[in-house]
Amino acid sequence: MKPAPFDYIALNSIEEITSALNEYGDDAKILAGGQSLVPAMNFRLLQPTMLLDINNVSKLDYVKLNGDKTLKIGALTRQSTIEKDEIIKEKFPLLHETMPQVAHSQIRNRGTIGGNLAHADPASELPAVCIAMGAKLKLISKEGERIIPSSEFFQGMFFTSLEPNEILAEIQIPIPTEHSGFSFMEFSRRRGDYALMGVAAVVVLDKNNNCTEAKLVYLNAGDGQVDAKKAASVLGGEKSSPDLFIEAGRIASEEEIDPFGNVHASTSYQRHLANILTQRALKIAFERAAKKEQNHD
Amino acid sequence: MIKLKSVSVSVNGRLYEREIEPRLLLSDFLRHEIRLTGTHVGCEHGVCGACTVLLDNKAVRACLLFAIQVDGQELFTVESLAESQDDLHPLQNAFWETHGLQCGFCTPGILMTMIPFLEENKDPTEHEVREALSGNLCRCTGYQHIVDAVLLAAENQKKSN
Numbered sequence: 001m002k003p004a005p006f007d008y009i010a011l012n013s014i015e016e017i018t019s020a021l022n023e024y025g026d027d028a029k030i031l032a033g034g035q036s037l038v039p040a041m042n043f044r045l046l047q048p049t050m051l052l053d054i055n056n057v058s059k060l061d062y063v064k065l066n067g068d069k070t071l072k073i074g075a076l077t078r079q080s081t082i083e084k085d086e087i088i089k090e091k092f093p094l095l096h097e098t099m100p101q102v103a104h105s106q107i108r109n110r111g112t113i114g115g116n117l118a119h120a121d122p123a124s125e126l127p128a129v130c131i132a133m134g135a136k137l138k139l140i141s142k143e144g145e146r147i148i149p150s151s152e153f154f155q156g157m158f159f160t161s162l163e164p165n166e167i168l169a170e171i172q173i174p175i176p177t178e179h180s181g182f183s184f185m186e187f188s189r190r191r192g193d194y195a196l197m198g199v200a201a202v203v204v205l206d207k208n209n210n211c212t213e214a215k216l217v218y219l220n221a222g223d224g225q226v227d228a229k230k231a232a233s234v235l236g237g238e239k240s241s242p243d244l245f246i247e248a249g250r251i252a253s254e255e256e257i258d259p260f261g262n263v264h265a266s267t268s269y270q271r272h273l274a275n276i277l278t279q280r281a282l283k284i285a286f287e288r289a290a291k292k293e294q295n296h297d
Numbered sequence: 298m299i300k301l302k303s304v305s306v307s308v309n310g311r312l313y314e315r316e317i318e319p320r321l322l323l324s325d326f327l328r329h330e331i332r333l334t335g336t337h338v339g340c341e342h343g344v345c346g347a348c349t350v351l352l353d354n355k356a357v358r359a360c361l362l363f364a365i366q367v368d369g370q371e372l373f374t375v376e377s378l379a380e381s382q383d384d385l386h387p388l389q390n391a392f393w394e395t396h397g398l399q400c401g402f403c404t405p406g407i408l409m410t411m412i413p414f415l416e417e418n419k420d421p422t423e424h425e426v427r428e429a430l431s432g433n434l435c436r437c438t439g440y441q442h443i444v445d446a447v448l449l450a451a452e453n454q455k456k457s458n
């Protein structure tokens with residue numbers, strides 16, 4: 001239960017990080033909040049020989065609104081900072097409401113959004129929420145930077161499109177349109193534990209409350225986040241109705257997700273949860289979108 | 298061999314300097330290097346909360362930090378709460394009065410979690426207290442008395458203000 005020996009350097013700038021990644025390559029690991037990396041090292045599941053501590057790189061720690069279009073969050077921003085941020089609370093309620101479901105307060109005080117996404121745990125809430133919100137991710141290496149959709153970033157269990165010499169630097173989230181509604185629902189054995197199943201739902205309605213866009217993204221539902229496009233597509237052009245939500249829940253839970261099951265939940269139980277959570281989440285998302293539509297008129 | 302590195306860290310207002318291996322966990326640094334054994338170690342993977350200490354006035358897991366990471370920083374452990382047994386912190390007194398502990402293994406972590414919680418939440422509901430306790434495991438009490446203790450401390454805190 002103690003980590004294997006390693007060497008350690010604390011870095012002070014993005015340039016220092018990218019240079020160090022070039023120099024040490026695969027032997028090195030970035031240390032952000034350490035809330036996933038250190039447990040894995042304590043179990044000796046991971047034995048990096050060099051840790052690159054990025055906690056001093058304050059240039060990666062910010063939440064700012066860019067014009068009125070995009071929210072930019074630095075990768076090193078602590079989960080607890082995001083949870084308490086007023087702009088996020090007001091304009092990005094999906095992210096705000098999901099945050100307390102990620103681990104416990106002590107973990108969120110250290111854990112960073114970038115570390116959470118880079119870890120790419122299929123059971124993690126934030127990757128699913130990023131995909132549902134259409135977030136883009138900025139990756140930086142010595143060669144330059146690139147910005148990719150979060151749906152391309154996540155490649156499967158603990159697997160992302162980050163190159164060994166790249167860091168995740170920024171999360172960019174478009175402001176939800178005025179006619180959108182959302183809901184995040186998960187079921188876990190105890191608050192703060194990884195969920196047995198969860199879903200992030202986003203819908204956009206037109207003036208007549210017909211659905212014009214929908215997203216349903218599941219966590220702990222397969223080898224990565226599951227973007228259930230078929231279930232979402234049956235919502236297109238439709239109004240809120242229990243039958244519609246039952247149909248969407250059925251398609252997502254029977255045809256699209258591919259849960260593995262674990263000691264706490266069989267696959268059939270996970271599918272059952274997905275079905276029910278979908279119906280509940282869609283009901284709320286539609287209600288919220290419809291309310292906004294009224295307020296607006 | 299990995300070279301030893303020096304750290305200098307302020308714990309409960311006192312400065313400690315040591316030569317350590319980078320892999321030394323902060324929890325082990327506190328317990329074995331500077332012999333403050335109030336910080337307990339239950340799981341070493343962030344689940345039980347027994348090792349919770351304050352860094353920057355925030356509750357964090359000492360088992361998920363390397364001691365080398367707190368070089369130059371200031372932290373507080375459960376030992377900072379009371380000068381002596383006769384002069385307990387109000388939160389400790391509330392635990393005493395409501396039987397908020399049995400074996401006491403979980404208590405230091407719970408105290409260090411609830412101190413910043415009560416600073417930020419002057420009038421918490423039972424639900425908020427339970428939510429804040431969700432990252433701390435107790436194998437003895439069934440939690441009810443711990444919740445009572447925190448609510449009593451909040452009550453007392455309101456009265457004294």
Ligand SMILES: Cc1cc2nc3c(=O)[nH]c(=O)nc-3n(C[C@H](O)[C@H](O)[C@H](O)COP(=O)(O)OP(=O)(O)OC[C@H]3O[C@@H](n4cnc5c(N)ncnc54)[C@H](O)[C@@H]3O)c2cc1C
Pocket residue numbers: 029030031032033034035036037038039075076101102103104107110111112113114115116117118119123124125126162166167168169192193194195342343344
């Ligand atoms: C008890 C417990 C319960 C938890 N419950 C949940 C939960 O319910 N839901 C959930 O989502 N998470 C949960 N977590 C995990 C937590 O959210 C972690 O904080 C998070 O997954 C990792 O973030 P970090 O900043 O701590 O990253 P680290 O642990 O420091 O790093 C994680 C990985 O990402 C890499 N990395 C970090 N930052 C970058 C970057 N900027 N660029 C490239 N690579 C990077 C690291 O090299 C490492 O491989 C839990 C953790 C614990 C200990």
Ligand code: FES
Pocket residue numbers: 337338339340341342343344345346347348349358359360361
């Ligand atoms: S010992 Fe640190 S959380 Fe259990």
Ligand code: FES
Pocket residue numbers: 397398399400401402403404434435436437438
């Ligand atoms: S009092 Fe024994 S573990 Fe909590």
